[in-house]
Amino acid sequence: MNDSIPQAGPETVGNVRVPEPVFSCTDVNVHYGDKHAIKNVNIDIARQEVLAMIGPSGCGKSTFLRCLNRMNDTIPSARVTGRIALDGNDIHDKRQDVVQLRARVGMVFQKPNPFPKSIYENVAYGPRIHGLAADRAELDDIVGSSLRRAGLWDEVKDRLNQPGTSLSGGQQQRLCIARTIAVNPEVILMDEPCSALDPIATAKIEDLIDELRESYAICIVTHSMQQAARVSQRTAYFHLGDLVEVGETNKIFTNPRAKLTEDYITGRFG
Numbered sequence: 271m272n273d274s275i276p277q278a279g280p281e282t283v284g285n286v287r288v289p290e291p292v293f294s295c296t297d298v299n300v301h302y303g304d305k306h307a308i309k310n311v312n313i314d315i316a317r318q319e320v321l322a323m324i325g326p327s328g329c330g331k332s333t334f335l336r337c338l339n340r341m342n343d344t345i346p347s348a349r350v351t352g353r354i355a356l357d358g359n360d361i362h363d364k365r366q367d368v369v370q371l372r373a374r375v376g377m378v379f380q381k382p383n384p385f386p387k388s389i390y391e392n393v394a395y396g397p398r399i400h401g402l403a404a405d406r407a408e409l410d411d412i413v414g415s416s417l418r419r420a421g422l423w424d425e426v427k428d429r430l431n432q433p434g435t436s437l438s439g440g441q442q443q444r445l446c447i448a449r450t451i452a453v454n455p456e457v458i459l460m461d462e463p464c465s466a467l468d469p470i471a472t473a474k475i476e477d478l479i480d481e482l483r484e485s486y487a488i489c490i491v492t493h494s495m496q497q498a499a500r501v502s503q504r505t506a507y508f509h510l511g512d513l514v515e516v517g518e519t520n521k522i523f524t525n526p527r528a529k530l531t532e533d534y535i536t537g538r539f540g
Contacts, residue, residue, distance in 0.1 A: 290317050292456055292487045293338060298352035300333050300342065307333045309511045311352075315457065320479060320488045322502035322519065324495055325534065329508040331491040335459050338489065339375040340368055356456070373400055376450035380462040382442035384434030384449075389426050392434040392445055393417060396453040412452055420448035421478050440471025447478065451486075458482065460490040464497065476501050495535060499523055507531045 291314035300308035308330045315321050315338075323331040333342070340361060342348040354361050361371055373396065385392050393413045396402075403409035413430075417423040422444045426437070434445050443463060450458055460479070464472040479488060479501045492498050498505050499519060506516040507530070515528045526532045 291315060292317050292357060293489075294353075294355045294358075295337075296353045296355075298334070298337060298350070298354060300330070300337060300351075301349045302345065303347040307511050308337070311513045313506060313513060313516055315487050315489055316504075317456075317487050318483055318485075319504060320483050320490060320502040321516075322498035322505045323489065323491045323508060324493075324498050324505060325508035325514075327493070330511040331508050332461050334508070334513075335461055335489060335491050338457070338459055339372050339377055341377070343368065373453045374455050375457045375459060376453065376455040377459045377461070378443070378446050378450055378463045381466050382439055382446055384437070384442050384445050387434060388431045389417075389434050389437070389445060390430040393448050393452050396449060400453055402453065416448040416452040417445075419451055419482070420444045421474060421481075422448055438471070440467050440474060443467060443471070443475060444478065447475075447482075451482070455486065457487045457489065460488065462491055462493060465493060472497075495523070507534060509534070 293315040295311060295313050295315075298308060298311040299306070311334060313321075323335065325331055336342045337350055337354060338361075342350055350362070356371070356374065359366070385395060387395070390413055393416050394403075394409050397409060397412045403412055414423065417426060422441060425441060426432075426445075429436075434442065437445060443466075447458075447463075464475050467475065476497065479490070482488060483503075490498075490501065502519045504516060505519045505522040507514045507522065507526070507528070509530050515522065515526060515531045517527070522531065523535060526535060
């Protein structure tokens with residue numbers, strides 16, 4: 271690790287303690303075979319906040335995000351070390367049910383990926399397999415509530431039996447968000463959720479993120495510094511697998527501590 275890169279300590283924003291972290295990550299490393307993709311990352315993710323992760327392509331943002339719900343388990347060459355605790359419990363504990371973990375830590379991907387099912391069934395699928403609804407009426411309530419919270423109900427309430435793939439790109443992404451929140455997660459991970467969307471659809475997703483923050487911890491990877499500035503309370507800057515700096519978003523963008531962060535934000539590289 272480059273000694274010139276200041277390492278951000280856990281549970282701090284500058285010198286301010288993060289309130290009630292839902293995730294605490296300590297000395298997290300990720301290797302893909304011989305490639306050291308994430309290096310000794312220490313960071314907390316708090317309830318009722320949006321943490322944005324920024325940095326050049328290939329710097330490790332998405333790799334780190336996928337550590338939080340063990341998506342890297344699906345990559346044979348991946349090896350994750352260090353401690354990642356959700357509500358104080360190590361997510362790599364042998365007793366941890368990965369299916370349950372991914373219900374608690376939902377994920378919205380870069381490209382909208384609705385199931386090849388109806389709009390209704392896209393949202394109902396998770397509550398059904400996790401046994402969250404006692405009967406059809408309760409399932410209807412969950413589907414309706416999730417679509418409302420995702421800002422989609424008024425647009426789809428008269429066509430719930432139509433395929434999810436029949437929606438526009440922005441609507442599909444909000445459907446994927448509705449599908450995620452239908453299983454009552456604690457955390458929502460978003461991997462560049464607006465990169466495939468037009469500006470109007472992007473604005474709707476950003477407004478939605480701001481509303482959902484009241485109920486969830488949200489961690490978003492974004493290639494857009496403007497988006498990070500708009501939606502997040504804290505921002506983490508990654509560079510070549512190192513977490514260079516994490517702090518309050520306005521401070522990161524106006525008065526970063528590290529020169530690497532300043533150079534990226536001012537457009538000198540990246």
